[in-house]
Amino acid sequence: MSFSFQNHSYIRSYFITTALFLSQYFALISCQYVSFTNEKKNHQSLFISSFVFLEMSYALETHTKAKEQIGSLPEITPGSENDTVPLIQLGNKIFRDINLSANRIQACVTCHPLDGRSAGMDRQSTSRGTFGQLGKRNTPTIFNIGFSSVLFWDGRRNTLYEQAIDPFVNPLEMSLSSESELITRLQNDSSYQNFFSEAFPNDSNIDIHKVRLAISAFERSLISISRFDEFVNGDLYRFNQQELYGLNLFLELGCNHCHSGRTLGGNSFSKLESPEFYNPNDLGRFEVTGNPNDRYVFKVPSLRNVFLTSPYFHDGSVTSLKESILRMNSYKLNRSVKDSEIELLIAFLKTLSDRTKTN
Ligand code: HEC
Ligand code: HEC
Numbered sequence: 001m002s003f004s005f006q007n008h009s010y011i012r013s014y015f016i017t018t019a020l021f022l023s024q025y026f027a028l029i030s031c032q033y034v035s036f037t038n039e040k041k042n043h044q045s046l047f048i049s050s051f052v053f054l055e056m057s058y059a060l061e062t063h064t065k066a067k068e069q070i071g072s073l074p075e076i077t078p079g080s081e082n083d084t085v086p087l088i089q090l091g092n093k094i095f096r097d098i099n100l101s102a103n104r105i106q107a108c109v110t111c112h113p114l115d116g117r118s119a120g121m122d123r124q125s126t127s128r129g130t131f132g133q134l135g136k137r138n139t140p141t142i143f144n145i146g147f148s149s150v151l152f153w154d155g156r157r158n159t160l161y162e163q164a165i166d167p168f169v170n171p172l173e174m175s176l177s178s179e180s181e182l183i184t185r186l187q188n189d190s191s192y193q194n195f196f197s198e199a200f201p202n203d204s205n206i207d208i209h210k211v212r213l214a215i216s217a218f219e220r221s222l223i224s225i226s227r228f229d230e231f232v233n234g235d236l237y238r239f240n241q242q243e244l245y246g247l248n249l250f251l252e253l254g255c256n257h258c259h260s261g262r263t264l265g266g267n268s269f270s271k272l273e274s275p276e277f278y279n280p281n282d283l284g285r286f287e288v289t290g291n292p293n294d295r296y297v298f299k300v301p302s303l304r305n306v307f308l309t310s311p312y313f314h315d316g317s318v319t320s321l322k323e324s325i326l327r328m329n330s331y332k333l334n335r336s337v338k339d340s341e342i343e344l345l346i347a348f349l350k351t352l353s354d355r356t357k358t359n
Contacts, residue, residue, distance in 0.1 A: 075223065126139075136282060154288050
């Protein structure tokens, strides 16, 4: 097991765990040698000590697997080295500005609410655009989006920089007529002048490149750390028994073959095994590539915050986590998920929620 010497909380929990281990070990040994006069009591304490000992070894073993096979989120996203605070603040302002939709009533934050208990999506099956027009796909959360290399359900974009302007001119979303209309609106709003000159001190002319930089910097700042990360970083007491079982089950079933890496998804595609369950008019990645093999191929979503982001799937067709997991039986798992196992998986998935958005 390796750990960084700079990471004090890790070292602390590592010591606590080791100390607990040793104390259990000595308790076990001493139980075997104390006088025979109180035999019944000794048996009891031996039993309790062995139980705690086994529980701790199970937690430690699960922790090692989680660290190797999933991993925790780092505190910064790749590519964020040059993201300054003023750049992120500019991105935040643009993200929340309703004046940047055709009829001035919708902003990015309308469909991707971030504040309070909201987890980066609006909890609609499919969202409505600024004129009330119904979209065809479920809005994904944008928390931790800086760690994904596949963007949109069909993967039509690979970087946040490329993706940043799409929603403004998408006729199902904010419906501006063109990129230049976006720039004109920003230029005509004097409240932006300071923001642009703070973010770009050498040349504060408003252009599309700068808007892309600001929005993507803001999106990269949306990291959401969970209890699971604390567990992987060494705080073994953050998980109860059910959550440990759930995590083991997740790995045993092979959920992480598709929902892979520390984001538990978001970086690969998979073909729907039972397309008849879904909206037949959405051909997924085929709509981008035209390749017949890409029919019904969709992005594997990240499972981070999944407990907070119902309804599920690219068409938002399922509201319960239970049913979503049952549907995974039609995918390539190591074996099928039993009804009795679903509660354990849900207990684990709940630990992936942002710390500040749950009790
Ligand atoms: C009308 C609701 C709506 C608005 C407004 C909106 N989005 Fe989205 N967003 C969506 C939907 C729906 C998708 C998925 C679309 C798809 O996959 O085809 C999405 C996808 C995304 C993604 C990719 C997420 C992923 O997991 O692949 C990012 C990033 C994003 N939006 C950022 C933004 C930004 C930035 C704005 C404002 C400029 C914005 N959105 C405005 C509904 C909206
Ligand atoms: C073969 C690949 C694959 C495997 C294995 C897999 N999944 Fe999925 N999972 C997907 C795809 C693809 C989607 C999205 C499908 C869609 O949008 O229609 C998905 C969606 C989900 C969703 C809904 C998430 C959301 O935000 O919409 C949950 C929950 C989920 N999977 C849990 C699991 C669990 C738990 C396991 C293990 C029992 C598992 N998955 C195994 C590919 C897989």
